[in-house]
Amino acid sequence: MASYDAPSFKSEGFNCPFCGAFAHQVWSKAAAGYNAHDIVPDTYFAQCMKCKNYSIWHGEQLIHPSGGNAPLPHADLPEDLKKDYEEARSIVSRSPRSAAALLRFTIEKLTNTILEENKNKSLNSKIELLVEKKVLRSEIGKALHVVRVIGNNAVPNPAEIDLRDDIEIAVKLFKLVNMIVQETITESREIDSIIHNLPNGAKKNIEKRNGNMVPKGNQLDE
Numbered sequence: 658m659a660s661y662d663a664p665s666f667k668s669e670g671f672n673c674p675f676c677g678a679f680a681h682q683v684w685s686k687a688a689a690g691y692n693a694h695d696i697v698p699d700t701y702f703a704q705c706m707k708c709k710n711y712s713i714w715h716g717e718q719l720i721h722p723s724g725g726n727a728p729l730p731h732a733d734l735p736e737d738l739k740k741d742y743e744e745a746r747s748i749v750s751r752s753p754r755s756a757a758a759l760l761r762f763t764i765e766k767l768t769n770t771i772l773e774e775n776k777n778k779s780l781n782s783k784i785e786l787l788v789e790k791k792v793l794r795s796e797i798g799k800a801l802h803v804v805r806v807i808g809n810n811a812v813p814n815p816a817e818i819d820l821r822d823d824i825e826i827a828v829k830l831f832k833l834v835n836m837i838v839q840e841t842i843t844e845s846r847e848i849d850s851i852i853h854n855l856p857n858g859a860k861k862n863i864e865k866r867n868g869n870m871v872p873k874g875n876q877l878d879e
Contacts, residue, residue: 661688680707760830
């Protein structure tokens with residue numbers, strides 16, 4: 658999965674809040690009035706050279722589109738969770754604390770989807786299980802500690818607002834949701850597809866060598 662560079666004021670390149678691509682940005686001051694001679698104070702446009710759309714900035718803050726600080730949702734994020742993700746994107750500029758709370762709740766629901774037979778376990782236990790099964794990198798587990806999703810410093814209720822949250826924490830949570838989807842859903846499906854399309858002889862050799870190996874996505878609820 659490609660890295661994400663959040664939009665930042667006067668930066669020459671970042672991931673576009675409209676098309677999601679990393680692209681060169683051309684900045685201009687906002688103007689109004691007859692022949693656009695009147696400069697609007699502290700207001701700028703940044704045009705994406707990929708999709709040609711304009712983001713709008715005021716006082717060094719991105720004000721349009723409203724969810725522009727956050728990456729677009731991963732294509733494989735389940736549709737019901739995508740609604741939560743997009744809702745978080747729509748409010749992150751105005752209320753990063755609320756967006757962060759919604760994203761923690763989204764991570765909780767995402768682990769329930771991945772580990773359906775273990776959904777009654779604590780979020781800590783589910784993340785540990787994903788790491789133990791080598792479905793999720795341990796680095797992502799550590800990152801979830803940093804943003805207070807799991808661990809001793811975690812928010813007790815994932816949907817609860819944490820007054821310590823800011824835009825930086827919220828953007829990290831967006832990235833982590835997409836990373837979890839990439840590793841636990843996308844890559845698992847790709848492995849399933851590779852194994853499914855192997856010749857029967859190759860499948861039997863893999864099973865013999867790995868003790869009746871099954872794709873990692875099917876091992877989670879053992």
